[in-house]
Amino acid sequence: MLLAVLSGFLVAASLLFPGRPLKGKGSVLLTLLPAGLFIYFCSLLPQAAAGERLFFHYPWVPAMGVNFDFWLDGLSMVFCLLITGIGTLIFFYASSYLKGHPYLDRFLGYLSMFMSAMLGLVLSDNVISLFVFWELTSITSFFLIGFNNDSEASRKSSMLALAITGGGGFFLMAGLVLMGTVAGSYSVQEMIAGNALMKNHALYGVICFLVCAGAFTKSAQFPFHFWLPGAMKAPTPVSAYLHSATMVKAGVYLLARLTPVLGNHPYWSLTLMITGGFTMVYAAVHSLFRTDLKSILAYSTISALGMLVFLIGVGTGEAFTAMAVFVLVHALYKASLFLVTGVIDHETGIRDVTRLSGLQKVLLPVAVAGVLAALSGGGIPLTFGFIGKDLIYEATMRAGNAGLLTAAALLTNILLLYAGFVAGIKPFTGRLSEAFQDVHLPPLSMWLPPLLLAVAGVVLGLFPGVLDVPVVGPVVTAMQGTAEGIHLHIWHGFNFTLLLSAVTLVAGVGFYLLRKPTHKAELTIGRLGFISPQRLITGAARGVIRFSDWFTILFQNGYLRVYLQYIVLFLTVLLGIRYLGEGRPEISVSQFSEITVYEGVVSGVILLAILVTILTSSRLTAIASLSVVGYCICLLFVFYSAPDLAMTQFTIDTLTVVLFVLVLFKLPAFTKISTTAVKVRDMVMAVAFGTLITIIALEVLEEPVNKEISRYYAENAYVLAKGKNVVNVILVDFRGLDTMVEITVLTIAAIGVFSLLKLKINPAEKE
Amino acid sequence: MKTIILKTASRYLLPLLLLFSVFILLRGHYLPGGGFVGGLVAAISFVLHAFANGLSNTRLLLKYHPRILIPIGLGLSLLSGFVPMLFGEPFMKGLWFPEPLPVIGMVGSALFFDIGVYFVVIGVTLTILFTISETTQLEE
Known part of the structure; x- marks a missing residue:
């Protein structure tokens, strides 16, 4: 049964390889797929009609109760027969209808994926896998409506259809998850068994609303009906198959399927x-x-x-x-x-x-x-x-x-x-x-x-x-x-x-x-277009887009300094409110350890270097003194016995200076752009932020420290991972997956830098 | 910054630093060090060479563009995670040879993971630095 459901995906994937032969006469052969499935379902018909329980269980994520459970009862049977039966004729028809089309193989691939998704949808007993297949039908429908992708109307219609059915999908997902929570199971059969619980539950109205919203968008019910006429931009076999015989009936199927639960x-x-x-x-x-x-x-x-x-x-x-x-x-x-x-x-x-x-x-x-x-x-x-x-x-x-x-x-x-x-x-x-x-x-x-x-x-x-x-x-x-x-x-x-x-x-x-x-009647109804649901809903969608444009430009205007300002300001205000609300932080100075000579000297150097960085009028000096700050922090790490950290910080600082020097060549001569007012503002912000962070750092000392985690690593580093350097053992073993993802991020960063700098846009292509 | 002293020094420093970086990489499991720092040190050794002899000479020395190290490193790390699965253990479970090798010490899947990290870090650092310095030189 799993093979029957997924065969369309397998066939679609295998279409990548033969390519050319299937664009010609060979495409008729693909009709065998739905025909074979039709015969398969017909052979199961007597058993289903006799009321035999046809249930197929394939574990997927059993720990979360998500499985490929296929349940072939009378309702699924009707839809399976429709999908495969009409599918056979559509495949047969399409191979002539689009004869010689350069993308005929792609078209048939989409169709078989759709067919599989649809079969999965009507056979799923598990509502999560049902939802996955539901979304797959929306996505394949999107590709099929926009199949003539050189026509703007086609592209627009496919976007509209995806937006409406996909948007409905969100509602449906919320509804199904709620149902699963209430019933304690994602299986439709178990939900049916416990339907009294569902109907008396306080959330029944919400569930009902969400499920209906999903089904109505898919099945083109008023006021979401308008995507369906637009979907007629698809090649006619698609209209016949998806937008008349099967996919739009998915909503009807869902309502029928859930009638015993919610009806x-x-x-x-x-x-x-x-x-x-x-x-x-x-x-x-x-x-x-x-x-x-x-x-x-x-x-x-x-x-x-x-x-x-x-x-x-x-x-x-x-x-x-x-x-x-x-x-x-x-x-x-x-x-x-x-x-x-x-x-x-x-x-x-x-x-x-x-x-x-x-x-x-x-x-x-x-x-x-x-x-x-x-x-x-x-x-x-x-x-x-x-x-x-x-x-x-x-x-x-x-x-x-x-x-x-x-x-x-x-x-x-x-x-x-x-x-x-x-x-x-x-x-x-x-x-x-x-x-x-x-x-x-x-x-x-x-x-x-x-x-x-x-x-x-x-x-x-x-x-x-x-x-x-x-x-x-x-x-x-x-x-x-x-x-x-x-x-x-x-x-x-x-x-x-x-x-x-x-x-x-x-x-x-x-x-x-x-x-x-007559055309006259068509024109008359066209005049009422300004109050049609299509106009209202697309208008609302445009409003959302305009708002998000405005909102994005407000915060993401491309200046790094502005981003930093927003982040610092936001954090300062948030923390400031907290301290205003809760009163003075508790810091007991008496508990501080004594400051050694080294620490005092290093801190003094840091302060000096910062002052130089701020006051200098040469970029090179600024960078050099910043790196002095970095190296001093390395020293502090050494004092507090964190040699790994110190080594890494040291090399990173060296490379940063190199990087800065490389970029420096490119920059124009140093000029003073900021006015005094801006400088004062920045100073206030910086001092406020620095003070807050200091207070927090000191306050942390007051909290009792939970050493359980570090003790676990220290005790088990050698026992479980045969390493004595706990830091490294954590990196490559205990939290190896994190490191794996981190080096992937590094890679993406490198690709980003490389492609941004090497990208040579033809001036004509720059919009 | 093409001084004779730096040029001569870099000729000796490059292999020394590279050796040092491998040393740091290998000792990581027992003492401070590891693939990340090792990779950075190795990258610095090439950057030093580039400063002394010019980027084009370093590129000649390297023969291949350092970006090739990125997929090699990522692949190695990923593979080292998959190897335990061949023995029926979960993904990324540490596997070790029972006896330590001379000089290197204990060898296990975590070591190969760390070598992968080492390569990725070298590749990423050099790719970013080389790209930036190439573009700045071109536009001058």
């Missing part, structure tokens, strides 16, 4: 119902005003995601069934529509729905796929979508507040039907314009995947029975414990649900026949 609580249900419900209506209305095919699909995807969140919020058995079916319905028809759009875009270069018509004459198999997908999406009887839509109505009618919920679902479904028809049927009806006369059918690998998906949508509609026990039932079991009475039927008899379906169909189709998408 059945008013906070949870109301948040999901209101956010999901509002999103589905809002986005469905928005899709009316778009003319770009991918935009229409993006908004209808947001709407469908809203529907899924809404259904989880409703929280009844019917709602969970409806959700499980709708996840499948939506993945099938929306991926198919995206792929159809990709073919149209690839062959005609146009995605503007007002200019596309009559393509059925040249792209017949694609037209069949588009129409079938639109029918399933619209919920026409005998398609899988019909069953999904019926279940949604049943769920809303049996919930509390049925009238309002049903009305919202009805409106959304009508508009979704309209959007699906515009995207899937409109380009394939009417007269073929002359511009498209020489459009020809793409290779099989491009029209077969959408056709397969669309046909699957119809076949499953005719035989829904094949799904209810193995797939849909286990999902509901995973979410509410039992799945009694869950059966998918093609015909529910004459009842109110059927009436609602009929209303949806009539209204939607009628609306489609009467209204044509």
